[in-house]
Amino acid sequence: MSTFIKALLTCPRPLVMEVKRQDADGRDLLAGRSVAETVERYEEAGAPCISVVTGRWFGGTEALLREVASRTELPLLRKDFITSRRHLDRSLELGAAAVLLTAKLLPAPTLARLAAHALSIGLTPFVEVADGAELAAAATAHPTESVIAVNNKDIATRERLPADPSRGLALLPAVRRTGTPCPVSASGITDPQEAAALLDAGFKALLIGTGLLATDSVSAWSDRLDKARSARP
Template sequence: MKDILAEIVAKKKEIVNDARREMPLTEIKARLNEGKGQFGHFRMSHSFRQRDWNLIAECKLQSPAKGRLNKTHSVVEMAHIYEANGAAMLSVHTDPHFLGSNESFREVRQAVELPLLRKDFVIDEYQLYEARLLGADAVLLIARILSPAQLKEYLYTTWSLGMDALVEVHDEEDMEAALSTPAEYIGINNRNLVTFETDIQNTLELLPYVTGERSLISESGVFTQEDAEILQQAGCKGILVGEGLVRANDIARQTRLMAKVGEKAEASA
């Protein structure tokens, strides 16, 4: 069976090497140190601590498994819709397999005030500094593609740049690696990284393994308000939703429904 994750990681090594040649890490660090305000202010955690429920809405145009998901909106247009309809944070892809790019991330950064998660496959510390230079407030650290030592090292590097990290897990082994770090935010991905199929049951099965004061985010496979409610009632702090929003007939309404899970007021009113 085709291993999509392995293909993405192999290509990512080439992308990072090309980026290093174009702008060495020393130059990125120099730019970050040039003036005040270049480092982040942990905007994700500040925002999430003020809410009982958080929707991370994803600006996503394409999936490696399903192809083009949305042909009617740009990532910036999606970002405006999400921001206007209750999302707590935005996730913006910069990987070409999802039609993402650094330029599209910059455009979203200029267009909205919400905290931004740079959605990518981090395999090198270079990408962490690059993310902050782009204006990211948080990064995704995928336990499956990092050694336990790298995961912990990259988490501390992320924090040193004033950014939050969402540590992504897919199974018990990943969860063990995540829990061996002081990560505050753990994202349980419901997507099988080999087949790219999704099932929110993965979150429900992994939740009991969580120890300590962690905030859990369920990622992928959330398509309905009912899905979101199940996850909220199970103990999740929020959800990261891409396809469930970008393929909706009414993206604005679907965003409101997902963002207001747990509230007494009807989002559809």
């Protein structure tokens, strides 16, 4: 089992906390905080892993990943539109432990080849899906060694429309049948109660960006998640 997946499955708060400079509309998400402050807030809240968005849609750059890697020893996920082995090799050089592979963008054979290469160089494939057809492709991409994440937003609209967590809940049984050790619900999660419900439904981890970047205290948000989980039957 990879370090990235093990960190999520063995921690009390299985949240991939995200560093993202701006949302799809260009709104500043760091709100005057430095990258160092943001990473420190996540570490204080017990983050097992950190996601770093290097995609240009969200104001990301390779330098952002390099900076986060210099600030923490936590396993890092690189989120970008990865389409080649060269991108995977570069992600490893920059300090990533896992890399986003977006099923909507990649033909199934390409997705499988990139997942295989990622694993061969020590990167965990973090395969993102949004529907059954994409999940079928993900099922060929070494799912027993990969994370499979259901995106609650639609990249076809540059993730500008509201999230739909019910999509992930509907797909979850099929995601689990792939054999992935770590099904993830990703994006658009803002409320600790909602987060608790998704974990209780069977997701092993959540990826949260804007919801945590917008809160005054990540630790307090995480505490509310703990209380919501303990209060559920």
